[in-house]
Amino acid sequence: MPIYESESLIKLHIVLEIGTAYTRLGFSGEFAPRFIIKSEIRCKTTNKMRKLSDYKDQNDLYDMLVEFIQLIYFKYALISPKDKPIVLVESILCPTLFRSTLAKVLFSHYEVSAIWYLPSHLVSLAPLEVDTALVLDVGYSEAVAVPICHGYPVLHAWEALPIGSQHVQKKIMELLSSDNLGVQNLNEDVLEDIKDRCCFVTKIDRAENFSSAKPTITPCPEVTYPLGGNKMLKVSGKLRETAFEVLYNEDVDGRCLTTMILDALLKVNVDLRLKLAGNILLTGGTIMTPGFKARLKAELHKQLELPKYKHLKTENFVFKFHNPPCKDNYTAWLGGAIYSCTELFASKALTRDQYLKEERVPDWSNMRDNVRSTA
């Protein structure tokens, strides 16, 4: 039996990935999302934009999601949700409250026929056609590393840290207000634009020099950023080079992006370490910053010399990064679009009838859904 469904069915599946900052949406079987929009709605009382992640309680989240899904279907996808299936690509660490409220909105309010939940780290591998790799997603609010071995996420080895673009933007705000007198509380969009247009990840030796008591190197040239009207903002060379250091600075427990990868390698079976180190997949928008991958590799080699990680270094041990056939910020979405046109949809999706029996969504973290099948 062919694994791909007929074309008329393929077109009906919406594939949706809701991130903290951006939502990617498109149709199954396509090569790229049709739209990448901000995960936010306009608040009716204040008329200001509100992020979905800023919800106060379940009712507040429900109202926000009703409005957001309405935008998705009637402003962007331009199809009716009623009796249509949907594919949701989600992080394995997605809060239960968010999952259950989204399911309630989709099944009870919009009456979709079925939802297929796909774990983002696992499906990110679909465009690469490999089944064993270490996937590190660095997004807006957090970085999550999950080793995938022979098509299964190794859940006891996941690593997560609350570092991402949000923290780089906070650092930029700090540095800007010390360089430019009177500049305070810049809009998030402006900070994001400064981060994406002016900043980059510098080389490891330059970063070490900058952090020393007496730096001996000259920073890259400064730029002026127009703030609207005749207001100009000075973005110093040092800020441009050092804003991303927050991702590599160790926290109080000595953890950073690099230790996440190395700790995940330590937690998996010895036989798999070599293969995982040679198959690292980096995803998420933050990865797209110039210099990010080269710096991460240099940091990995540096950390590997520490006594804690030294024994990882066996014969033929080498770090290799995959180059996915798409932009890094939608690798997981593309994986979802590929998975969603396989015949697995029919057996794996949660249908409306199944949901309405108990009004709950099966979850890997719930022991009730993780019992071993006796059949």
Ligand SMILES: Nc1ncnc2c1ncn2[C@@H]1O[C@H](COP(=O)(O)OP(=O)(O)OP(=O)(O)O)[C@@H](O)[C@H]1O
């Ligand atoms: N081309 C680019 N170059 C540099 N940075 C980029 C680029 N495109 C997107 N980004 C940055 O990526 C960040 C968003 O990443 P992503 O879309 O992976 O986050 P998310 O999935 O919404 O968040 P999370 O995974 O934490 O829920 C934004 O801060 C944005 O500035």
Ligand SMILES: [Mg+2]
């Ligand atoms: Mg994400």
